[in-house]
Amino acid sequence: MSENKTGAYICQGCGLGERLDTSQLVTIATRDGKANVAKEHEFLCSAEGVKMIQDDIDNEGVNKVVIAACSRRAKTDAFRFDDVAMSRANLREGVIWVRPDTDEARETTQEMADDYVRMACAEVKHMKLPESSGEQSLNRHLMVVGGGISGLTSAIEAAKAGYKVDLVEKSGELGGQVGKLYKSVPRKNGLQGYVDSEIGELIEAVNANDNITIHLNTTVAGTEGAPGRFKAELATESGSTSSIEIGAIVQATGFRRYDINQLDNLGGGKSPDVVDQMGFEELAKAANGGTIKRPSDGKEVSNVVFVQCAGQRSNEPGHLNYCSGHCCTTSIKQAMYVRDAGGDATVLFDDLRTPGATGEDFYRAGQEKGVAFSKGKCTSVDTSGDLKVNFKDLILDEDATANADMVVLATGMVPASGPNPYLQLELDEAKNQEGQEEKVVKLEAELAKAPDSILNLSYRQGTDVPHLKNGFTDSHFICFPYETRRTGIYTAGPVRRPMDTSQAIEDATGATMKAIQACENAAQGRAAHPRSGDLSFPSFRKEGCTQCKRCTVECPFGAIDEDEKGYPQYNEARCRRCGTCMGACPVRVISFENYSVETVGQQLKNVDIPDEFDEKPRILVLACENDAYPALDMAGMNREEISPWARIIPVRCLGSVNTIWITDALNSGYDGVMLMGCQKGDNYQCHFVKGSEMAHYRMSKIDDTLKTLNLEKERVQTYEVSIADIQRIPKLINDMDKMIVDEIGMSPFKF
């Protein structure tokens, strides 16, 4: 890389020129910030202003640019320069918009601006342009695990986009659960009955597609690598193995049937004429349009009762505490089988859930076919003689009994996911600690019950995709359904959340979209969501590393492995660039080219700390760039007043905050330090899943540092905030200011 040359450009527009002494800022940039070039402009984001900067880049060799103007979130189109490192000093939203336009405020407002210019110059000096890691590889090839409707859809959709697919199916045939259905619920609206399943055509299309290689009776014995360069070992039932190289993975392993023997009070396992929905499909398939015959004696059924929510939406032990989403329409479909053969069918339900246009039309079609819908709660099924369904009729508010030739229990979907990868890790950790015997026993018991691994990942953080809830591998995010904690591996279909066939087809198509995107990202070294397109990636200084494993354990995405000596192995294409590893590192050897212990550390060290007797405290605010920082910008737009003592530094995630920054800040005389990240816990909103939680955990240990320094623990605070806290965040800062001034006083560490 050529010589570093910093250009600092100070805007006078939007009132900056009137409220601030911008020529002083030029002096600060040159004198304190050591900028090689420093210029003011009355309207920096104008074509002229931008050209001035671009000319310096092109002709003067400026390769580090400081924009001292508005927030980094504003005017991004104008301030977009290729191949230079850039830092933005937020003088508009961050300074003049949060300070009163008064004579008395002028001095402290100027000091804020001075500091932000110093900080930006210091930051950019330590920023480098991300260089290629050399790990990039393009492999437009997917592995799809599971040959049911979701896996087949994924395979064909990927092939249609021009990608190659290895489709791995454990059993000897394609089609999965949908392949066992007699008829399907229509995917389109309209007052119609059930329709022929499309699965046959889909299997044919998959078989005929040259881009798809099918592996039947095959499981995945091992998976290693990262997006763009995964290697998977496939093992067949016969014992032969083969190896494939793929760019990304779709796991569509579907669901397992809930064991109806657990529902003995509803007759499950007590009478062959009490079946689950899949059992009824088998009978319908055998009848093939004729009257369904019941298993016990072959009698043609003329009266079937469908019991909804059997063993689900319930907190009783052994029951599923969720709704499986598809069972209402499935029962309507099956009731139509009975009605079309001239029998009577009753659906016993609590809430009938047939959402959307298609669902509601199908419900109406069922009503028109004469399916009886009865709002009631089944209390028991008497199997001692002819089947009797006892239920509480919720409409008439009385106990009732219905006779039936057969009873169908609409049981729920159990996700066919692999084991929770964190169980083994927890067990390993517990075994290494004393006094954890009870935990060890509990975890071992849980692990003994865990299903076989599906992907057999060689990852440091376990063999499979993490679970969210109830064994489903779903994303926790509402806006980002394909957010995954294992980059390049996407789950689809009922392994992800309970769903019907239509949903599974949509879901598999979406997951495939993300998988092919992962291939393309890996080829260019680009990060996946939420830091989409980020080319920076972590690296570490091996000499300093103590092999403590904090980074490999704490990475929210399981991106970091360990080599045989216990040194971390970063996998660029698995990494999401949150910096949680950097925050974790006790010896501070981990950094990104453009985000490091230095880029932040030098910012806070370059703030001018006035003498104790000046009575001008300094409060360092480390604000998550995803939520806290935008909220602060909007506070500016709203002209909320913020303490002139605050100096705010955006961070990629609170998880990236290294405690050395806190120690450095306290040692340099800051009077308070505030960390602002996203909500943690069950309803976490942290875009990096665990970052905010890790930060809170680490900060809970900062008290020792404060004690050593003989400082009050109130000086360091960690907060959970949201992007909507436009008034709350300024208040938190102002409260800290007040506490310092009124209660705990200035830090003694000022020089």
Place this chain on the structure above:
Amino acid sequence: MSEAIATNQTILVVGGGISGLTAALEAAECGKQVVLLEKSPSVGGRVGQLYKYFPKLCIPTCGLEIQYRRLKANRNIRLISMAEVTDIKGEEGNYNISVKVAPRYVNENCTACGECGDAVEAEFDDEHNFGLGKRKGAYLTSRMAYPQRYVLDPRIIGTDDAQKAKDACKYNAVDLEMQEQDMELNVGSVIWATGWKPYDAAKIQPYGYDRFDNVITNVEMERMMDPFGPTGGRIQRPSDGKEPKNIAFIQCAGSRDHNHLKHCSRICCMASLKQTTYVREQFGDEAKSTIYYIDIRAIDRIDDFYQKVKEDENVSFVKSKVANIVDNKDSGNLILNGVDTEGYNRYANEHDLVVLAIGMESNVPAGVFPEGTAINEHNFIDFDPANGGIFGAGCSSDALDVNRATQNATAAALRAIQVVNRVAGQEG
């Protein structure tokens, strides 16, 4: 904004709500060229008007912020705001799109400094707040507005206010001469994601939305909760500003109804369950919520949210389609008449505020699509081979919640990519 350059390997995304943004970003991050059209001055759509999402009760703008950052960082997407498609001709791999771009009267010089907004006096009903509050004639649609650029209301053009806006701007950003523009685009595939609008509550005659001040819609409730919204974040009765203590939520208001929308709008059950938590958030034990419902459709794993709300003793459920509402003129209270189908009891229950869980009406326009495009009787775009390279996404395809809308939009992005990849393959 420069003229959008598009080819038949370009994907056109129509609609900049959460579905359109998702589709555009997913395709663009796969290296595809995307033109994203948005009818209003800024993207974000309906989710930008919500206070919180169910079931996490998290903030919708949090996800938008990420989407906007992706958008700012991606050079494969050309966003054109205030643009509407007027005609689509052609076939898969080769569509000609006619677009009308309304004048914003503010150019890219705008720094969003706000001087024009301060200078202008005229105020209009604020669309962002469903008309519950006012905004200036020169405005940003919200604090999250992207593009972060002011817009002049066309109604001030030709008035003194327009000149005041122009004079206030130091950056020559106000351009009163701006005209409506016609634009033709050649694209390979179209993702249609124009979302939904709340069903016109006034059409549900027995509920008297147009007659009774204290009958509001659930989307209005969302705006009331915004600390910067029309009521400063307070739930209050429109008639007298009082805090309601006994709120009724009426489900399927305009949905699952032959006289209105036949379809189930899917989100309204969860929306009302969520809004009962708003009531608790504001009033604690001081206020009660009652949900009048046919079925509570808290589908799949979010059923636990319903279970949790059911445990709240201040929330009760009445299985009933409310027959009608009459008002008590003295108190402004409302009396809901109907039959509780659990036990068949008639009721005449008095509440001080009624929230209609209003249906989701598709925004798919008539007269734009090529003949034969499969648009169903509910006005949603079917997934159908007849549609060639045109794909509905999000609530243009069905009544969906945000999670399913983005899931569906991600799928639509792949379908569009398949089309343009085929074109690329043919063109070499």
